[in-house]
Amino acid sequence: MTISLADVFSPDGPLATGIPGYRLRAQQLEMAESIAAAIAANHVLVAEAGTGTGKTFAYLVPALLSGGKLIVWTGTKNLQDQLFSRDIPTVRKALGAPVKIALLKGRANYICHYHLDNSLADGRFSSREDAAYAARISRFAKKTKTGDKADCGEVPENSPVWGMVTSTRENCLGQACPNSKECFVLAARREALAADLVVVNHHLFFADVMLRDEGTAELLPACNTVIFDEAHQLPETASLFFGDNVSTAQVLDLVRDARTEGIASARDCLDLPKLCGVVEKAAKDLRLTLPVEPARFSLAQLEERMGFENGLVGLIRELELFTALLETQAQRSEGLENCWRRAGEQLAQLRRWQKGADRDYVRWGETYTHSLQLNATPLVIAKIMQKQMSGHPRAWIFTSATLAVQRDFGHYCAEMGLDQADSAFWDSPFDYEQQALLYAPTSLPDPNNYAYTEAVVKAAFPVLEASAGRAFFLCTSLRAMRRTHELLAEYLERAGLEFPLLIQGEGSKNELLERFRQLGNAILVGSQSFWEGVDVRGEALSLVVIDKLPFAPPDDPVLSARIERMKSEGGNAFMDYQLPRAVINVKQGAGRLIRDETDRGVLMICDPRLISKPYGKRIWRSLPPMKRTRELDDVLAFFQTK
Numbered sequence: 001m002t003i004s005l006a007d008v009f010s011p012d013g014p015l016a017t018g019i020p021g022y023r024l025r026a027q028q029l030e031m032a033e034s035i036a037a038a039i040a041a042n043h044v045l046v047a048e049a050g051t052g053t054g055k056t057f058a059y060l061v062p063a064l065l066s067g068g069k070l071i072v073w074t075g076t077k078n079l080q081d082q083l084f085s086r087d088i089p090t091v092r093k094a095l096g097a098p099v100k101i102a103l104l105k106g107r108a109n110y111i112c113h114y115h116l117d118n119s120l121a122d123g124r125f126s127s128r129e130d131a132a133y134a135a136r137i138s139r140f141a142k143k144t145k146t147g148d149k150a151d152c153g154e155v156p157e158n159s160p161v162w163g164m165v166t167s168t169r170e171n172c173l174g175q176a177c178p179n180s181k182e183c184f185v186l187a188a189r190r191e192a193l194a195a196d197l198v199v200v201n202h203h204l205f206f207a208d209v210m211l212r213d214e215g216t217a218e219l220l221p222a223c224n225t226v227i228f229d230e231a232h233q234l235p236e237t238a239s240l241f242f243g244d245n246v247s248t249a250q251v252l253d254l255v256r257d258a259r260t261e262g263i264a265s266a267r268d269c270l271d272l273p274k275l276c277g278v279v280e281k282a283a284k285d286l287r288l289t290l291p292v293e294p295a296r297f298s299l300a301q302l303e304e305r306m307g308f309e310n311g312l313v314g315l316i317r318e319l320e321l322f323t324a325l326l327e328t329q330a331q332r333s334e335g336l337e338n339c340w341r342r343a344g345e346q347l348a349q350l351r352r353w354q355k356g357a358d359r360d361y362v363r364w365g366e367t368y369t370h371s372l373q374l375n376a377t378p379l380v381i382a383k384i385m386q387k388q389m390s391g392h393p394r395a396w397i398f399t400s401a402t403l404a405v406q407r408d409f410g411h412y413c414a415e416m417g418l419d420q421a422d423s424a425f426w427d428s429p430f431d432y433e434q435q436a437l438l439y440a441p442t443s444l445p446d447p448n449n450y451a452y453t454e455a456v457v458k459a460a461f462p463v464l465e466a467s468a469g470r471a472f473f474l475c476t477s478l479r480a481m482r483r484t485h486e487l488l489a490e491y492l493e494r495a496g497l498e499f500p501l502l503i504q505g506e507g508s509k510n511e512l513l514e515r516f517r518q519l520g521n522a523i524l525v526g527s528q529s530f531w532e533g534v535d536v537r538g539e540a541l542s543l544v545v546i547d548k549l550p551f552a553p554p555d556d557p558v559l560s561a562r563i564e565r566m567k568s569e570g571g572n573a574f575m576d577y578q579l580p581r582a583v584i585n586v587k588q589g590a591g592r593l594i595r596d597e598t599d600r601g602v603l604m605i606c607d608p609r610l611i612s613k614p615y616g617k618r619i620w621r622s623l624p625p626m627k628r629t630r631e632l633d634d635v636l637a638f639f640q641t642k
Contacts, residue, residue: 003065005029005032005033005036005061005062005065006029008032008061008065008095009024009028009029009032009061009538010022010024010591011024012059014055014094014095014096015061015091015094017094017237018090018093018094018441019090019094019563023054023614025052025054025429026429027049027050027053027054027427027428027429028053028054028055028057028058029058030426031047031049031053031055031058031059031424031426032057032058032059032061032062033062034047034422034424035058035059035062035063036048036062036065036066037102038395038397038422039062039066039225039395039397040066041065041395042393042394042395042514043395043396043421044389044395044396044397044398044418044420044421044422045395045396045398045399045421045422045423045424046231046395046398046399046403046407046409046412046413046418046421046422046423046424047398047399047403047423047424047425047426048400048401048402048403048404048409048424048425048426049399049400049401049403049426050426050427050428050624051401051428051430051591051595051624052428052429052430052594052595052596052597053401053426053428053429055229055399055401056083056087056089056229057091059072059227059229059399060072060081060087060088060091060396061091061095062198062329063197063227064091064092064095064097064099065095065192065227066224066225067224068196068223068224068225069195069196069197069198069222069223069224069225070196070197070198070224070225070226070227071197071198071199071200071223071225071226071227071305072198072199072200072227072229073200073201073204073205073226073227073228073229073232074199074200074201074202074229074230075108075201075202075230075232075233075237075533076201076533077105077150077201077508078198078533079171079229079230079427079533080103080105080200080201081103081150083199083229084101084199087596088197088199089101090564091188099196099197100194100195100196100197101195101196101197101198101199101593102188102191102192102194102195102197102199103148103188103191103198103557104188104189104191104192104197104198104199104200104204105148105188105204106201106203106204107166107167107169107172107185107384108166108167108168109139109148109149109150109166109169110146110147110148110149110166110167110184110185110188110559111141111144111147111152111165111166111184112165112166112172112179112183112184112185112400113141113166113179113182113183113184114167114177114178114179115164115165115166115171115226116141116165117133117137117179118260118264119134119164119165120135120138120165120541122263122291124258125161125164126160130159130160130161130207133154133156133159133161134155134161134164134165134339136152137149137152137155137157137161137162137165138153140152140154140178140572144184146187146188147184147185147187148165148184148189149479156508157508158508161303163253167185169253169255170250170253170342170345170346171253171257171339171342172185172338172614173335173336173338176334176337176338177334177351178334178493178582186363192542197332202228202230202237203233203237203241206237206238206240206241206485208244218353223394224394224395225394225395225397226394226395226396226397227399227401228397228398228399229399230398230400230532230533231398231399231400231403232400232402232403232412232584232588233400234398234416235381235412235415235416238339238381238384238385238408238416239378239381239558240377240586242378242381242384243361243374243375243376243377243378244352244353244361244375245349245374245375245376246349246350246353246373246374247371247372247373247374248264248283248286248287248315248371248372248373249286249368249370249371249373250346251278251279251280251283251315251346252280252283252284252371254279254339254342254343255276255279255283256344256582257335257338257339257342257642258272258276258322258326258336258339258343259273259276261333261335261336261338261339262276262329264333264335265329265332265333265335265336266329266332266333266336269325269328269329271325272325272326273324274338275318275321275322276322277351278318278321278322279315279318279319279322282311282314282315282317282318282319283305283315285314285315286308286311286312286313286314286315286372286416287367287370287371287372289305289306289307289308289311290302290305290308290365290367290372291367293367294366294367294368294369294370295366295367296364296365296367296556296557297364297366297367297550298555298557299356299362299363299364299365299557300562301557302364302365303546303615310336312350312354312582313352315349316347316351316354316511319343319346319347319350320347322343323340323343323344323347326339326340326343327340333337337350350374351423352376353374353376356376358376358379360379361363361376361377361378361379362376362377362379362496362557362558362561362562363375363376364377364557364558366421377558378503379561379565380565381415381417381565382414382415382416383415383417384419385416385417385418386417386419386532389417389508391518393570398412398418398421401587401588401591402532402584402587402588402591404560404622405421405579405580405583405584405618406423406618406630407425409421409423411577411580412580414576415577419510425459428594428624429597430594430596430597430599430624431597432594432624432625432626433625433626433627435594435599435600435601435626436593436594436600436602436603436624436626436627436636437602437603437626437627437628437629437634437635438603438605438620438623438626438627438628438629439463439601439602439604439605439628439629439630439632439634439635440604440605440606440608440610440611440620440628440629440630441459441604441606441630441632442630443459444456444606444607444608445608447548447549447607447608447609448609452548453483453484453487453547454487456484456545456547456548456606457484457487459487459606460473460545460604460606461488461495461543462632462636463490463543463602463604464523464545464636465497465607466498466635466636466639467497467542467543467601467602467639468499468521468542469497469499469500469521469522469523469543470521470522470523470539470540470541470542470543471522471524471541471543471544471545472522472524472526472530472534472536472541472543472544472545472547472575472592473488473523473524473525473526473545473547474526474527474530474531474545474547474548474589474592475525475526475527475545475547475548476527476547476548477527478527479547480527480547481503481504481525481526481527482503483505484506484525484547485501485525488501488523488525489501496546499521499522499523500515500521500522500523501522501523501525502515502516502522502523502524502525503524503526504524504525504526504527504530505523509529509530509534512524512532513536515541516536516540516541517536519540520539520540520555522540530592531550531585531589531592532588532589532591532592533614534592535595536592536595537595537596537599538598538599539573541592541593541595541599541601542600542601542602542639543593543601543604544584544589544591544592544593544601544602544603544604545604545606546589546604546605546607547604547606548606548607549582549586549607549609550582550585550586550589550603551578551581551582551617552578552581552582559578563577563578572617579615579618579619580621583618583619583622586605586619586622587622587623590603590623590624594624600638602635602638602639603623603626604635605620611630
């Protein structure tokens with residue numbers, strides 16, 4: 001390094017000079033020095049930095065100054081865009097570092113010329129609105145340099161049209177594509193390979209490691225430093241990608257593409273459209289063996305469902321015939337050859353799931369509104385993760401605001417296989433004793449009580465009145481979220497209060513947050529989506545209510561299997577796995593409250609187990625050091641004091 005970190009972060013250093021509002025934080029400098037040491041020694045570092053530490057600059061500065069190729073992995077695409085568009089250019093400019101940066105997303109984020117043209121030619125849109133969206137995307141594709149759908153503001157990000165105009169690993173034609181020279185995905189990969197710093201999301205890391213598909217497998221060998229931001233999300237993401245899954249939605253996508261390719265290249269094959277219809281019906285019939293409401297099912301629950309096993313056998317049988325027919329037509333076009341390959345892969349996946357020979361994996365199913373996904377999830381990811389991290393020496397940095405349980409990283413390192421990792425913890429620089437109050441109300445029933453949600457809303461309403469709205473009401477289930485919203489609407493009407501009442505699902509997450517900020521006195525009722533990755537500063541958010549300690553449901557098929565495995569190995573599943581995860585989730589929810597030095601607010605945790613159970617102490621001791629009370633009067637006094 002040509003300049004010391006102390007100089008960079010000093011009150012008259014390049015950050016203070018080049019960034020309006022920058023102030024030196026001791027925690028930020030200490031964290032930067034620890035990361036610099038890990039990079040220099042090619043070590044593994046697990047680091048928690050409390051809210052307000054400035055961890056993004058704390059890892060970007062030493063990483064940029066160290067030289068070499070750097071990859072930053074993020075938990076969300078929002079953070080990915082923020083890093084690429086704002087944070088990295090800001091630090092690069094302040095340091096005067098001649099660093100080339102690139103943004104790389106999964107292929108589903110880039111318009112595919114081939115599938116766009118086919119969809120427009122086919123014209124099978126479900127509505128006039130979708131057809132209009134497709135036309136807008138077509139116009140956008142002609143003028144965009146990146147093809148990133150995030151830049152196409154005219155079309156909602158959740159529109160089903162995007163699935164028709166982007167590619168997947170399964171339906172991409174690769175180098176055989178007639179549009180390969182103008183492919184946005186390949187262009188993004190080339191940019192990433194040529195860059196010094198690449199910003200990628202977690203999903204892409206694991207997808208590439210496992211599938212060698214999206215281009216980062218080529219990036220890793222030349223990389224000197226790997227940084228995972230929002231690293232608390234990694235265990236779940238890793239479990240997803242180190243497993244195996246196949247869905248009826250994939251089968252239906254295959255059928256759709258086979259129909260389109262058949263019309264273009266095999267009109268004389270009259271059996272093809274017939275078999276397309278048969279496979280489509282078999283996939284839909286399998287989905288209909290399970291309830292309409294989205295849910296998760298263990299293997300035993302699936303096998304108990306009338307018609308499930310026969311439906312699975314039927315889908316496999318029809319897919320066998322479909323694959324055989326596609327083989328006879330595969331030479332007629334690249335598209336048909338691709339469909340044949342995909343059909344074979346889906347058939348193999350369904351057979352593997354049906355057979356289920358590997359005892360290190362748990363088989364289960366998850367239903368969505370129109371599809372069923374069959375999963376085989378690994379019970380232990382540590383060894384798999386260790387394998388991915390072996391080989392070329394490099395620094396691995398895992399950082400988040402929520403990784404430790406009472407400053408202990410043992411649970412995280414054990415789950416991720418980080419046996420030799422260094423760890424470090426930095427408290428938030430915010431004055432939580434003055435800025436925040438933890439309220440645990442008395443006399444609430446057991447969370448399993450049938451009237452628990454009613455009791456929670458009743459206890460929370462006087463606090464909502466005192467805070468003048470300005471609240472997040474965080475629920476641990478969608479059912480509780482919907483019931484809470486209903487009850488709050490009744491309470492507000494009876495009290496004659498006109499606090500705007502928002503609920504998750506009324507619009508996109510970003511739209512809801514913007515409405516919440518602008519309204520200034522709203523109550524937003526949300527579930528998992530709003531427990532993390534949400535930043536509302538100022539008086540618009542002065543109260544966070546958590547209805548229940550966020551333990552994963554014990555009937556979750558993956559959790560149940562992991563608990564049984566840990567018990568069989570003599571471990572304590574609750575203390576070593578379930579409780580640490582709940583603590584991390586509580587810390588995430590609590591972290592929504594104080595986002596700035598001037599913020600003030602109340603964190604209300606309604607679950608009586610926080611006080612009544614011995615493990616409750618481990619939870620609240622893991623939270624920032626705010627004052628605690630069980631008295632409503634203390635809460636009312638807090639809101640009356642400025």
